[in-house]
Amino acid sequence: MARKExxxxxxFNTHRNFNEIEKAARDIEVLLKSDYRLSKRSIALLLLxxxxxxxxxVRRKEKDFDTIDKxxxxxxxxxxxxxxxxxxxxxxxxxxxxxxxxxxxxxxxESSFEQWLDDITIKPLTGVPLLFLVLYFGxxxxxxxxxAGTVVDFIEGNIFExxxxxxxxxxxxxxxxxxxxxxxxxxxxxxITLGIRYAVAIILPIxxxxxxxxxxxxxxxxxxxxxxxxxxxxxxxxxxxxAVIPMTLGFGCDTMATLVSxxxxxxxxxxxxxxxxxxxxxxxxxxxxxxxxxSGRPYAMGVWVGFIxxxxxxxGYLTAKILPGERPSFYMEVPPLRMPKISNVLEKTFSRMQxxxxxxxxxxxxxxxxxxxxxxxxxxxxxxxxxxPVMNAMGLPEKAAEAFLFGFFRRDYGAAGxxxxxxxxxxxxxxxxxxxxxxxxxxxxxxxxxxxxxERGVKTALAIVxxxxxxxxxxxxxxxxxxxxxxxxx
Amino acid sequence: MDCCRNKRSIxxxxxxxxxxxxxxxxxxxxxxxxxxxxxxxNVGKSVIFNYLTGSYVTVSNYPGTTVEVSRGTSKIGxxxxxxxxxxxxxxxxxxxxxxxxxxxxxLEEEPDIVVHVVDAKNxxxxxxxxxxxxxxxxxxxxxxxxxxxxxxxxxxxDIEKLSRILGIPVAATAAAINRGMTEFxxxxxxxxxxRAA
Numbered sequence: 001m002a003r004k005e006x007x008x009x010x011x012f013n014t015h016r017n018f019n020e021i022e023k024a025a026r027d028i029e030v031l032l033k034s035d036y037r038l039s040k041r042s043i044a045l046l047l048l049x050x051x052x053x054x055x056x057x058v059r060r061k062e063k064d065f066d067t068i069d070k071x072x073x074x075x076x077x078x079x080x081x082x083x084x085x086x087x088x089x090x091x092x093x094x095x096x097x098x099x100x101x102x103x104x105x106x107x108x109x110e111s112s113f114e115q116w117l118d119d120i121t122i123k124p125l126t127g128v129p130l131l132f133l134v135l136y137f138g139x140x141x142x143x144x145x146x147x148a149g150t151v152v153d154f155i156e157g158n159i160f161e162x163x164x165x166x167x168x169x170x171x172x173x174x175x176x177x178x179x180x181x182x183x184x185x186x187x188x189x190x191x192i193t194l195g196i197r198y199a200v201a202i203i204l205p206i207x208x209x210x211x212x213x214x215x216x217x218x219x220x221x222x223x224x225x226x227x228x229x230x231x232x233x234x235x236x237x238x239x240x241x242x243a244v245i246p247m248t249l250g251f252g253c254d255t256m257a258t259l260v261s262x263x264x265x266x267x268x269x270x271x272x273x274x275x276x277x278x279x280x281x282x283x284x285x286x287x288x289x290x291x292x293x294x295s296g297r298p299y300a301m302g303v304w305v306g307f308i309x310x311x312x313x314x315x316g317y318l319t320a321k322i323l324p325g326e327r328p329s330f331y332m333e334v335p336p337l338r339m340p341k342i343s344n345v346l347e348k349t350f351s352r353m354q355x356x357x358x359x360x361x362x363x364x365x366x367x368x369x370x371x372x373x374x375x376x377x378x379x380x381x382x383x384x385x386x387x388x389p390v391m392n393a394m395g396l397p398e399k400a401a402e403a404f405l406f407g408f409f410r411r412d413y414g415a416a417g418x419x420x421x422x423x424x425x426x427x428x429x430x431x432x433x434x435x436x437x438x439x440x441x442x443x444x445x446x447x448x449x450x451x452x453x454x455e456r457g458v459k460t461a462l463a464i465v466x467x468x469x470x471x472x473x474x475x476x477x478x479x480x481x482x483x484x485x486x487x488x489x490x
Numbered sequence: 491m492d493c494c495r496n497k498r499s500i501x502x503x504x505x506x507x508x509x510x511x512x513x514x515x516x517x518x519x520x521x522x523x524x525x526x527x528x529x530x531x532n533v534g535k536s537v538i539f540n541y542l543t544g545s546y547v548t549v550s551n552y553p554g555t556t557v558e559v560s561r562g563t564s565k566i567g568x569x570x571x572x573x574x575x576x577x578x579x580x581x582x583x584x585x586x587x588x589x590x591x592x593x594x595x596x597l598e599e600e601p602d603i604v605v606h607v608v609d610a611k612n613x614x615x616x617x618x619x620x621x622x623x624x625x626x627x628x629x630x631x632x633x634x635x636x637x638x639x640x641x642x643x644x645x646x647x648d649i650e651k652l653s654r655i656l657g658i659p660v661a662a663t664a665a666a667i668n669r670g671m672t673e674f675x676x677x678x679x680x681x682x683x684x685r686a687a
Contacts, residue, residue: 037597039627051583095617098655102648341666
């Protein structure tokens with residue numbers, strides 16, 4: 001490549017060692033005989049900077065690598081500081097020179113408002129309360145109450161219950177005489193009346209509102225600041241600040257969050273994140289129902305939050321200790337805070353909703369079929385019965401087992417089961433906390449599990465679930481025991 | 491690299507996955523020129539990619555959104571280009587897996603044009619990579635993006651002069667608000683012709 005080399009560094013050596021490096025680079029250039037696609041000068045400089053890949057490549061390609069290596073070693077000895085550092089320094093000074101000629105800076109600093117906003121998001125003293133405000137208004141108020149409440153009530157109650165379901169039931173019953181098939185398609189647990197209804201009436205509004213909030217937060221540039229804020233806590237549990245993204249996403253939907261954990265740098269981090277998501281992060285739907293369940297009893301809610309937080313930190317800490325591998329270092333650009341562009345936010349929200357919807361519908365149909373099958377064969381009742389001793393150990397009535405079974409299909413479905421139990425007055429405060437906490441920890445839903453398999457592999461996914469199920473029940477038993485021993489009434 | 495696994499920025503894979511037939515077609519059309527977008531995370535590579543190819547990869551104000559390589563096609567001037575969006579890279583010496591991916595791609599794809607996208611506000615941190623790319627003998631052109639934000643902090647950049655000093659084409663853009671994009675495309679076409687000649 002006969003390009004004029006406008007950027008040799010030697011013509012303005014700001015560092016006394018630079019002549020040496022320049023000479024070494026030239027000597028190496030002469031010795032490089034093969035073709036590397038990159039220029040020889042570039043290869044020579046990369047060699048001097050101890051780039052492993054390039055060194056291996058050159059070692060393979062050049063007969064006379066020993067001579068090259070000698071030059072590298074000699075230069076390295078002659079320089080008091082690492083060559084990479086010196087070369088970077090030299091390059092930077094070249095850049096500064098160029099820029100002095102092209103940038104005319106009457107630079108104002110950021111406006112004081114932006115500066116102030118920037119500061120309060122990162123400093124723990126203001127950042128943590130701000131985070132709670134974002135969570136409260138963004139997640140709890142908008143997603144939890146508006147999305148999971150108002151919108152779901154409207155679509156579910158006004159559209160499905162009032163029009164779609166009766167209509168479908170009528171058609172199915174009048175067209176198909178065979179009862180089991182009627183039940184498969186419609187009625188209480190049918191594919192259309194349960195599966196599709198769940199997907200459209202419950203999941204879509206919840207993830208839709210969640211994705212909207214998330215897109216706004218994402219485009220504003222708040223997330224990297226949040227990552228900085230929690231980096232220290234996350235490091236203790238073997239993750240770095242970047243893991244904030246999947247974890248926050250988890251409060252919307254753990255399935256989605258598990259997918260996003262692929263942005264983490266190491267396999268180790270991805271496994272820890274997947275485990276924590278499956279174990280200790282309730283999804284928005286489940287969160288909504290549990291909040292509704294415990295809202296009348298603030299102390300019970302406090303115990304629940306504290307307990308889940310404790311489990312999150314404890315298990316995170318433990319896995320970080322056990323799993324081998326290097327701890328990730330955290331390196332992230334912090335972009336400026338920006339006003340999100342509405343068109344970008346909407347486009348992102350819709351493309352995510354579309355993706356999610358296509359992903360989730362088959363799952364719901366499958367769940368409907370399985371519940372139908374379980375009911376038809378009596379398998380369901382058998383399992384509920386078999387779980388009775390476990391329920392007893394947690395101080396819960398046998399009927400609570402049904403909620404846990406449902407919980408495997410959908411996290412919030414399980415919580416809804418508890419809701420029914422509570423309304424019928426079958427649970428006291430302690431029982432409710434124990435049941436909610438156990439259900440939160442208890443298995444990921446089918447969709448999440450299938451994504452775990454897809455992203456982390458069958459073995460890892462099974463290992464995680466194999467750990468979670470007993471752990472959830474043991475935690476439930478332990479929590480029940482502690483609360484009872486202390487004589488707490490909630 | 492499996493060409494059908496493209497468009498894998500975090501969320502948008504399903505929507506834009508190129509169908510198998512398009513893949514085959516692409517392999518047949520070896521005549522298409524190659525344009526690779528490189529740069530530090532969060533400088534707007536994906537916005538430019540979307541602009542050129544008319545497809546959609548997720549764009550965020552969050553570094554590292556593009557975790558895998560995306561490919562698309564664009565007609566620039568009279569030529570068809572295969573446009574490749576890469577995960578961010580800070581330097582020619584890779585530290586993370588993502589950076590390694592990008593460097594390997596630069597080495598193996600033999601691009602016709604390497605478009606280095608930089609943030610006008612942070613030229614001083616980003617230009618070293620430009621120097622490295624030029625030094626490596628790659629067919630580099632520079633896009634100084636986010637000009638609007640730079641202007642807001644009172645910074646003006648003499649693009650002509652920068653182009654003269656570096657000896658490569660330089661375009662000034664604000665991709666998010668669609669400023670300077672036509673001019674950028676024109677410069678790409680011009681550079682492509684010059685290189686082909």
